Amino acid sequence: MMHSIYNFVSGPLVWVSFFICIFGSLYRIINLFLLAYKKEAFIFSFMSLKYSLRSILHWIIPFASTNMRKHPVMTLVTFMFHICLVFAPVFLLSHIVLWEESWNISWWALPDHVADLMTVIVILSCLFFLFRRLVLAEVKYVTSPTDYLLLFLVAAPFVTGFWAYHQFPGYAVALILHILSGEMLLVAIPFTRLIHMVFAVFTRAYMGSEFGAVRHARDW
Amino acid sequence: MAEPVVKKDDSPTGEPAEDKATDEGIEKGVRDLTADNIAAVINDVLSKETGARLKAYVDTCVHCGLCSEACHFYISHDNDVRFSPVGKVKQTIWEILKKKGRVSPDFIRRAAEIAYTQCNLCKRCAMYCPFGIDVAYLMSVVRRLCHKLGVTPLYIQDTVNSHSVTYNQMWVKEDEWIDTLQWQEEDARAEISSLRIPLEKDGADIMYSVIAPEPKFQAELIYKAAVLMNVAGVDWTMPATPGWDNSDMAMFTGDNEIMGRLKRAHFETAARLHVKRIVMGECGHAFRSVYDMGNRWLGWRMPPIEVLHAIDFYYELLKTGRIKIAKKYDKPVTLHDPCNVVRGRGLHEKARYVIRETCSNFIEMHPNREHNYCCAAGGGVVNCGPPYKKQRMKGNRIKADQLTETKADVVVTPCHNCHSGIEDIVHHYDIGIGVKFLVDILYETMEKPE
Numbered sequence: 001m002m003h004s005i006y007n008f009v010s011g012p013l014v015w016v017s018f019f020i021c022i023f024g025s026l027y028r029i030i031n032l033f034l035l036a037y038k039k040e041a042f043i044f045s046f047m048s049l050k051y052s053l054r055s056i057l058h059w060i061i062p063f064a065s066t067n068m069r070k071h072p073v074m075t076l077v078t079f080m081f082h083i084c085l086v087f088a089p090v091f092l093l094s095h096i097v098l099w100e101e102s103w104n105i106s107w108w109a110l111p112d113h114v115a116d117l118m119t120v121i122v123i124l125s126c127l128f129f130l131f132r133r134l135v136l137a138e139v140k141y142v143t144s145p146t147d148y149l150l151l152f153l154v155a156a157p158f159v160t161g162f163w164a165y166h167q168f169p170g171y172a173v174a175l176i177l178h179i180l181s182g183e184m185l186l187v188a189i190p191f192t193r194l195i196h197m198v199f200a201v202f203t204r205a206y207m208g209s210e211f212g213a214v215r216h217a218r219d220w
Numbered sequence: 221m222a223e224p225v226v227k228k229d230d231s232p233t234g235e236p237a238e239d240k241a242t243d244e245g246i247e248k249g250v251r252d253l254t255a256d257n258i259a260a261v262i263n264d265v266l267s268k269e270t271g272a273r274l275k276a277y278v279d280t281c282v283h284c285g286l287c288s289e290a291c292h293f294y295i296s297h298d299n300d301v302r303f304s305p306v307g308k309v310k311q312t313i314w315e316i317l318k319k320k321g322r323v324s325p326d327f328i329r330r331a332a333e334i335a336y337t338q339c340n341l342c343k344r345c346a347m348y349c350p351f352g353i354d355v356a357y358l359m360s361v362v363r364r365l366c367h368k369l370g371v372t373p374l375y376i377q378d379t380v381n382s383h384s385v386t387y388n389q390m391w392v393k394e395d396e397w398i399d400t401l402q403w404q405e406e407d408a409r410a411e412i413s414s415l416r417i418p419l420e421k422d423g424a425d426i427m428y429s430v431i432a433p434e435p436k437f438q439a440e441l442i443y444k445a446a447v448l449m450n451v452a453g454v455d456w457t458m459p460a461t462p463g464w465d466n467s468d469m470a471m472f473t474g475d476n477e478i479m480g481r482l483k484r485a486h487f488e489t490a491a492r493l494h495v496k497r498i499v500m501g502e503c504g505h506a507f508r509s510v511y512d513m514g515n516r517w518l519g520w521r522m523p524p525i526e527v528l529h530a531i532d533f534y535y536e537l538l539k540t541g542r543i544k545i546a547k548k549y550d551k552p553v554t555l556h557d558p559c560n561v562v563r564g565r566g567l568h569e570k571a572r573y574v575i576r577e578t579c580s581n582f583i584e585m586h587p588n589r590e591h592n593y594c595c596a597a598g599g600g601v602v603n604c605g606p607p608y609k610k611q612r613m614k615g616n617r618i619k620a621d622q623l624t625e626t627k628a629d630v631v632v633t634p635c636h637n638c639h640s641g642i643e644d645i646v647h648h649y650d651i652g653i654g655v656k657f658l659v660d661i662l663y664e665t666m667e668k669p670e
Binding site: 032033040045074136137139140193195196203207208214216218220 | 269270271272273275276277279280281282283284285286288289290294299301302304306307310346347348350351352353354512516521562563564565566568590591
């Protein structure tokens, strides 16, 4: 029973969720561009590669913007969180092994203990974000139930992955939950505010272009 | 009309009852609303006029609250969450989208109050959002909805009505306009006998345009500009026809159609006079209208005729030596950076150049340049008039603190709205500081013919 569930979630469901994530995100991007062409075509005439990159660069370097310096803890946590969130799963040895088994491709892997530490960082960061939402008035005020749900969706694969990796009691179930929650996260990306991982590039580029090429002012 | 009506109950923003403003324009508009027409109007605007920006901004926002501290209203209200940029979006746009436009008349009343009177569209928060989300744009969308629903504050609506009828903001009649210019010319000739304010000169290098409050009650600014032009030997003119006023309150009520008419009249007047450039007086919002909003509405990526803000023009005159400084102003002077020409056009260094050339004791205000706090008057907020003055004062305590810390005697701000806003702040918080335009300082310090 467990075995067939495992086979199902680690087989077809993986492909389905990757498919939805990738094509869903592409669909969102294309849709956004079509919408811009249809109703706000002027946006394209204001886009500047130089200033898009200037803006993006300023906002992907830790502490390069005024607001990041005003919130040093948040800045530190959010950078660590996002780096670990992306790199830990992609460069995890056990994930790469799965890719190799199915597609015969492989790449450099993180040492297990580093990946483990990164997992802990993601989990602790999620707790920090939860704490912000519960405690800081300005965050609490704009927090809706879906924000907690998103946080849960993001934390789940890491908590269950940690559980399974360390073979805590019930790890066989944890492993299945790990895969399932990872798939849910992938599927959620195009259809929730997690789309910011894709859209942020465009909003940043647009604001960077407006500030740089039209307003001749900094935007950081 | 005029006197703010005071309600007994506490306002939705939790302010004491005596601070709660009621605006006749908004109230009248709200009375005429029905749930059906609200939804119909909102959905019409959303489907026809908004697109990728609204979608990307709303879908990308992760509700992190990091924009909060960018807002002077939020800080000045002791971090009251209802005044944070994202807090204002939550109370308006999110709710409107969630309910697909099916919101109540009371909701619209509150949305109008937030968008028209608690946001100056200063775009400081755009610099604090990690994604660069433009909350000012979102508030403009709310204003557009309110305008379409006929729910606009009385005072600012009156200025738009004036724009609509006279092409200027202050019901200045054509003969009054010409008369004012001639009166200023006559007065100034007592000082410089050859001085002219050339009207309707075809093919002049520069058309000088101002906002209607100048002829209405600040005519000395036209006088000083005329002295500057004459001493510098500028080939300039002012139009004698509508189109002389570069201001634009319609842009702030959400009346884009009137905004377009105004800007067209302004540009076409310059084109009719065959001038090479337009120079405008020290006004921030007018610059936004000419350089950012109005030109785009008319389909121009950039203004069809080059427009120089006064700061840029003064910089040019000083840099090329056409104006020389006789004796620098020696009182301690600080500078308030106006959002529309600093975050809107990056003129902060040029403004500093002009100040350093004319003043011997310049003190920076902190934070400054793009990070300066708004005056709380811009974005049409001061134009919403007396009902909202208290709220505007309370909402910019941070500016009072900023000014006090400089210990300067004079604050220079090259923007009309900033000027009014800061004068109010100075009186309200009893700060002993004078408020001046750059041209005041230039006029006082420049070399003039004997």
